[in-house]
Amino acid sequence: MPLAETTLVEAINQGLRRLLRERPEVVLFGEDIGAFGGAFKATLGLQQEFGEARVFDTPICESAIFGAAIGMATQGLRPIVELQFVDFGMTAVHQLLNNAGTMHYRTGVAVPMTVRAPCGGGICGGPFHSEELEAFFCHMPGVKVVYPAFPADARALLVSAALDPNPVIFLENKYLYRHVKEWLPADWEPIPLGVAQVCRPGSDAVVLTYGAMVHEALRAAEQVEQEGAGTVMVLDLRTLKPLDADAVLAAVAATNRVLIVHEGWRTGGFGAELAALVAERAFHLLDAPVVRLTAPDVPVPFAPELERAYRPGADTIHAALLELLDY
């Protein structure tokens, strides 16, 4: 039994350790992930435990990192690479979209690689260390996208991601890394990709969300309920691609009012896909228009005062819920 609660970043470290221990074909590489343990310490102690051949530092070259991972994945290894920040992955997305994402379709050969990528705001990282890029990744055929909100989920989904035969983008919210903790059991099973989770039951509205916003939504739902304005379900999508459409549609059927929340940009954000899904397939179930609450189409600002206004939070979700319940 652990003596303390486990943070998200520690849970990820546990997931990686298990993978390295149980799967000799797993290798980890990226910038500063070796002895140093990574910019966020997600790989702390792993090189020490498993050696330089399994866990190693690379030069600063995201395209070569992705490319090498693709090469390794097609030759029997299971590479897990770390982006220091998801933002820098944009220098090399052609490797994900065109090489990794199309390989199985073209050749029938699988590409079991995982890209771990710290993302999101809330730590005053400014425009280039705070981006939420899941919408880009979700638009790529052949790629899967996972985005856990809780330590237990992160640990268990990471194992499924790494063991999946496809390229998986595994998004890790930087703000959550040390802001969310759970008691984690010593024995645990992987959680399959593509399964959403109801984090809080409710029948008057549902918040469709993921990542850091799950926690904000939970706070807002709690407040709404305390105020007697209604009960609000919070659905944590956990995997964005493949999306658990059944769970989304069931939630809509159970609540008839939908609020979509994410901290990525609004236009063409993943919330658009969710809204489209609901509009296409649950139109008749809606008592009110779907509502998206997202970051505006603005570079992520640095100053705390601006960043707070930029990111949705429990307060703005609360306000949006009241309006939605009042429709």
Add this chain to the structure above:
Amino acid sequence: MPLAETTLVEAINQGLRRLLRERPEVVLFGEDIGAFGGAFKATLGLQQEFGEARVFDTPICESAIFGAAIGMATQGLRPIVELQFVDFGMTAVHQLLNNAGTMHYRTGVAVPMTVRAPCGGGICGGPFHSEELEAFFCHMPGVKVVYPAFPADARALLVSAALDPNPVIFLENKYLYRHVKEWLPADWEPIPLGVAQVCRPGSDAVVLTYGAMVHEALRAAEQVEQEGAGTVMVLDLRTLKPLDADAVLAAVAATNRVLIVHEGWRTGGFGAELAALVAERAFHLLDAPVVRLTAPDVPVPFAPELERAYRPGADTIHAALLELLDY
């Protein structure tokens, strides 16, 4: 008066020529765009007419091309760069998202650059020469996205794009390059960005679309009308960002049934944003759920038999319209 109808690619050439003639600060560069006139001949004759200082070839380095354009744009020039295929732009999107797209917000200094990018399928280009990437570009704050469907629009929108003080992605459908022709007047005015166009009136449904699909939608609408199944409006968005939301909402109000068509991938495609907009702001106007007709989430296949099944066309739009009208 021209002696023959003008193709889309010739119209673009005319737009570029006018810009070079009237605006000394306009420079064109990219791969093979000089004496050779570009892979699709959009810049034919321009280096000959305006000299190597204004129109020049570069090495193969998309990030340096974008980066140099950003540098020039911040120093008084108006660079217009050509991607040989939009697909290759993915090697350098970090320059658009992070450098070009954030510059004005961060510094107050404008970045008047235009990226011309041949895109889309229908010519058996296979997975890496047929992509439709507008959804990626539309998700970038600070970037505008234009996608004309007709020669006259292309010529006139290109001038507005180049004279806009912001980075503009100007998408040119390869299939349309030589498949669509119009009589073009010798005198013409720029068309402002952000204004959609009703290409065909109708009151029973609207097709929201852009690029090559405008022409497919027109054919399908014609057939539907001939069959007496209803009259179908076709709204050519022309600019995707900023989107002409007023025109979209007016079209929905006038028709109450919405079909969204594009040849890009479905999940997180630009159609999701359109569907979300309609779901959020025109919910009460809808007599039927919005429907998206898009390419599936599949790498663009090469074989003509597969590519035909991959791209929406007049036939599949026709079928979708009948179903929608029948809802």
Add this chain to the structure above:
Amino acid sequence: MSRKQTKATPPAAARSRSAQAALPGSTLLRCMLLTQLTEERLVRLYHQGRISGGVYISRGQEAIGAATAAAGGPDDLYAPLIRDMSVHIGRGEPVLDIFRHCLGRVTGPMKGRDGNVHYGCLARGVYPMISHLGAMLPVVTGAVMARRRQGRPAVGFAYLGDGATSTGDFHEAVNFAAVFDVPVIFVIENNQFAYSTPITRQFRCRNLADRAVGYGIEGLAADGNEAVDLYRLVRGLVDQLRARPRPVLLVCDTMRMRGHGAHDDFSYVPRDLLERFTARDPLDLARARVIADGALTAAEVARLEQVCQAEVDAACQQALAEPPPDPATLTEGVYAAG
């Protein structure tokens, strides 16, 4: 859901080490002839409107792929690029599969899902290129790293043109390979042009082999048109890299003697440059060499050409008769099944 790979037959050249060292020029000539004749036929099919998209051929550059393909052993990995049909053929790709592929047949190695120069066979260690120039270089680097961890003495062959050396991916991959001592031969085919752009507009160094010092690796400049000499050079290099793993830049001087694609009249190429290389046509050199070396008589060469032509004719006919992919399969296999 993973589709079955065509059963892999190791390339002839790879079957035995000692056979390789003594590889006769006639094997290289055969590979080059098959390449030239196949490409010629593909151009014809294109102009007849029977091939969709485009056709990109290697005329003038056949020696490089033939020599480097033959120099590799059974564990080695290849990432051929645009002008490398002779790599494919040299590594065992049947001409029949090339026709199937270019014609978009379901029987082809990519089942019609890709076409043109984008093919390969991972079971034989040949990576199908994606178009993004430079993007394959780190892939083959990583693949070689993986094989070597598995105890296989793999060497990689990564091909690119003069134009592709300007991409960021080229730089990242070579530096990555250098830092990790990965034995990859980066075969730069300097064919004087990138589409219409001459090398003077692509780089300013004297020879691209000069880039090697900046990576702390060896750079070799070779004649890309003399197949037998190139084979010997590369064969020796491969032995060295197996003994002491590290990347190498191998710059092969050559000339693209046709347009960028079958659609391109390459009028931008100066005639004197073309003539200079025409005088050193790799097929002429290879023919002369086998005769001079006593490997084949002139009559045997003529006979070989006939045999190759017959193989190409038969393959083309068969492929033409085969079916395209079924549109109903469009969405199958985007993802590998768990």
Add this chain to the structure above:
Amino acid sequence: MSRKQTKATPPAAARSRSAQAALPGSTLLRCMLLTQLTEERLVRLYHQGRISGGVYISRGQEAIGAATAAAGGPDDLYAPLIRDMSVHIGRGEPVLDIFRHCLGRVTGPMKGRDGNVHYGCLARGVYPMISHLGAMLPVVTGAVMARRRQGRPAVGFAYLGDGATSTGDFHEAVNFAAVFDVPVIFVIENNQFAYSTPITRQFRCRNLADRAVGYGIEGLAADGNEAVDLYRLVRGLVDQLRARPRPVLLVCDTMRMRGHGAHDDFSYVPRDLLERFTARDPLDLARARVIADGALTAAEVARLEQVCQAEVDAACQQALAEPPPDPATLTEGVYAAG
């Protein structure tokens, strides 16, 4: 909607050509002192929780920015990177604006929209960096091309670390500048580490200046810790590039004498390496040099330090008292108005 730029004052060093050539070491020392004292204060503010995000300082590398900033003329363009506060100060950025910026004040050069090392002033020809390593290099290259078309004899200074040399963007930009003969000095600050990664894991060449030959340009290896010597070298180089435009790689050997950021204890740095460079601390060298050259007495140096400290103190106090941006302005100015 374009927000007004702070009125640009040309940096002192740029005011006259002849003044520059005779630039005394004391100007460089002053720039370095201001840098060091400002950074020290920023670290304190960070540890006090008054600066959000992070603080990244240049301790040990102040000479490079000071010397290269002073060597440029009024038309020249700069793209400083992570460890280049002395470039900003040398090119006229008031220390006050640096505090405003790092504190996220609306009065700062980025109006609180960016923070940390991401600032600059385009009106003074100093580009604010984006984080993506290498991405600024083509930007300054293009900017210099534009200025030269306008008849201004601009030279560019593009800075990067040893780690950033591994990015594709570095390669693309240097090659691009070489092909177009753009006079950009690529100032590589080899500070022995990229975050925790030592240079042995970053490249395999003897010296990064070896990369130059692969671009057909000149590569210079310099001591990055001796400000006056470096200034002389670069001053001469700038004259040469104005006369005959072309890019140059200038590799400055130095050492990051603190952590990657204020959060990092840099325990991964070998003590002997640190000691070797501590013995050659650029501030100590600059102090000794002005005294040895007779430019200043020891007492005058002490006085200069007091003056700089007072300037830093005042700036810090003022910036702390200034307001943050108004959240209501969040969405303003994403686009420039037509």
